Amino acid sequence: MGSSAPDGRGERVSTSWEADEIAAGFEAYDDLPERILGYPCVFDALRLDDATRVLDYGCGPGKVAERIVGDYGCAVVAVDSSPAMLTIAQRERAHPRIDYHHVSGEQLSFLADGSIDAAMACYVCINIGSLDRIKSIVAEMYRVLRPGGRYAVLDTNPNTTGVQFSTFRSGEPGRRYSTGQQRRVLLRRPDGQGLELIDYHWPSRTYREVLAGAGFRDITLHEPVSGEGERPSKPHGPAWGNETTRPPFLIVVGEK
Structure with a gap:
């Protein structure tokens, strides 16, 4: 299991997304709840049926960009700060x-x-410990969007921190986190290994305030849970867990 050791102040060192080990572990992770509950809600909220050019900010190994192209035929601009992630994306999911x-x-x-x-920015804000940097990213999203264009943030839900879902748990059970505080994240891989990451706790109101501060309007928050038609169909995949009663994700959408 990859891990992040505490620093001299007792805090854990932030996840190094540039590390080959982290990129490989994230590539191996089965994004089951994201595929069923997270990404479809984002795509619907962004009205991708009417989009021609989509920005995937923090694209990682390219899994989301590949789904957008396959399902909607849009052109995707996929950006990331991790060369290791982009190496995997370009090797495994190159597309014209x-x-x-x-x-x-x-x-x-x-x-x-x-x-x-x-x-869209999927699992970007939770991996940034600086609110000023998050504001800068959201302001840049506002700049590049056309008038009427929509921006969606998909992150783990701060209101279900510590809850064990089918493939991950963000934060410790029963613990309350303050704004911007580090949390330990455990991802469960299909091979039985785990991947430990460090993210940051941003309350729902922080997302709303940041989008509003950048100029976005008609801001909505979504917390999808699973229905009967959304249960996994793979017989040997991870068992569906608290997704049926507790929302694993927070999706925040604003319009320019």
């Missing part, structure tokens, strides 16, 4: 309609103002 970019900061200088129809 996916344009992968490495970024070292929040600015997307290669994208013109208003050049994107829809934008």
